[in-house]
Amino acid sequence: MNVETALQRLKEKGFKRTKQRERILEIFVKQDQYIAAKEILKEIQNDFPGVSYDTIYRNLYMLTDVDILEATELGGEKHFRLGCDTHGHHHHFICTTCGKTKSIEFCPMDSINENLHGYDVENHKFEIYGKCPQCH
Amino acid sequence: MNVETALQRLKEKGFKRTKQRERILEIFVKQDQYIAAKEILKEIQNDFPGVSYDTIYRNLYMLTDVDILEATELGGEKHFRLGCDTHGHHHHFICTTCGKTKSIEFCPMDSINENLHGYDVENHKFEIYGKCPQCH
DNA sequence: TCTCGAAATAATAATCATTACGAATTAAAT
């Protein structure tokens, strides 16, 4: 996923193209890892000193809604990363030091054989935490 | 796990027995589900009008440290429940409406065969979200 | 039972992430 593809998808959905959005997308395209809202704010303030959290969060949630980003909660903060729909649904190993991730293709929902009759499954989360080779 | 057993374990670890702790433990023993800090505060204020968040959080974290409680993050709030060490390590189905949980004995770490060589696994999270039969 | 020191609590303030809102600006359709 590159910036232009993402902006194209936004256009289809009726969202406007703004400099701030371009910049947000650039950051995610450049870094393949979960990033906290405040990091995004800090980055963007280099180019747009006036951006507010309102802009950051509104866009992050909107981008998550249209499946360009995916979100998770790390240490009480929401983190976002580019959704890698290239290789479909998957999970992550997340480094507790640097935040970098490694994709895990295995999905536990495929192998689960618990009796969930009567339960309406909406979602699931499977994440492995630890140290990546660089931080070990 | 009952209140007395828990207090016994605290004593062994050198923690004192206080009315507030007894009350906190009672709440968890009575309700077999994840509870938010503010719910605990509300409950306890019936008996101890003056309790502060400080007391709540200090005790919840302490009880989690000694493995009496276990914690998870739901919708930006930390939730706690009595650790059910009766049937060992397991995961949960969590109802997104009422918060009640159903234990899942299946653990994905047992069946995973991804190459995690060089990665130091510290922890993992597997949770299924949805509607329980009562809320369906 | 009484005393004392450590641990725990109460009351309050501070911090941090997130959300909200009115006014001003801007993209893009006509």
Add this chain to the structure above:
DNA sequence: ATTTAATTCGTAATGATTATTATTTCGAGA
């Protein structure tokens, strides 16, 4: 170029959590 709704800015409010300090309480030992 004009219009209009979407978007942003600037700032303030909210809500969960953490920190601080003075006071109280627990419980071990005299």
